[in-house]
Amino acid sequence: MLKLSNPIKYTEEENTFIANVLKPLQGEGWDDQKNKTKAIKSRINQHTLTEQKHRCAYCESFLLEGADPIDHIAPKSLYGEFTFEPYNLVKACTSCNNKPHKGETDTIKHPEDRNEYSNNTFSIVHPYFDDPDDHLKYADDDKIIFDKNKCSEEGLATIKMFHWEEPWAIAQRLINAKTRDLLPEELENIANIITYKERNT
Numbered sequence: 001m002l003k004l005s006n007p008i009k010y011t012e013e014e015n016t017f018i019a020n021v022l023k024p025l026q027g028e029g030w031d032d033q034k035n036k037t038k039a040i041k042s043r044i045n046q047h048t049l050t051e052q053k054h055r056c057a058y059c060e061s062f063l064l065e066g067a068d069p070i071d072h073i074a075p076k077s078l079y080g081e082f083t084f085e086p087y088n089l090v091k092a093c094t095s096c097n098n099k100p101h102k103g104e105t106d107t108i109k110h111p112e113d114r115n116e117y118s119n120n121t122f123s124i125v126h127p128y129f130d131d132p133d134d135h136l137k138y139a140d141d142d143k144i145i146f147d148k149n150k151c152s153e154e155g156l157a158t159i160k161m162f163h164w165e166e167p168w169a170i171a172q173r174l175i176n177a178k179t180r181d182l183l184p185e186e187l188e189n190i191a192n193i194i195t196y197k198e199r200n201t
């Protein structure tokens with residue numbers, strides 16, 4: 001899992017629009033079709049993609065330009081008020097984002113604070129608020145096999161929710177181990193090759 005620290009900063013104009021137009025719509029604000037909403041979502045997309053160096057915030061798989069979803073750490077179906085909360089937004093791969101993995105899982109511990117996002121505690125490892133290395137421990141230096149006896153409660157809940165002990169996730173961690181030290185340009189080349197191949201097969 002990535003350790004993130006720099007969420008999107010909205011402009012004053014965007015903040016006003018979110019507060020007055022989108023927040024009252026709760027989770028449905030995300031699918032609002034106004035050009036302004038689309039522009040804000042596009043900015044979130046670009047910002048998170050760049051900050052995450054084109055990797056899924058959770059499993060660190062490569063993300064393809066435009067193809068992968070923006071994930072709401074606390075799902076917008078349950079916490080509509082946090083739909084545009086900067087600390088609630090990450091880019092994720094479709095495997096981690098969708099059912100039967102993360103889906104609409106309630107990730108906030110109760111009682112929750114619906115006014116101030118950062119007052120909440122989370123049942124899974126939070127990429128902005130936690131250091132994943134404190135929660136997810138491995139039996140090997142390549143970070144492929146979990147040492148579950150040493151993982152925190154939140155770490156174990158994260159592994160379980162994402163099904164990270166399934167073969168696809170183990171294979172992903174093998175790829176991560178081989179590509180972790182590549183330069184950003186090299187990663188971008190690889191991402192471009194994968195995108196090209198996907199579009200032409």
Ligand SMILES: [Zn+2]
Nearest residue numbers: 056059093096
């Ligand atoms: Zn993922």
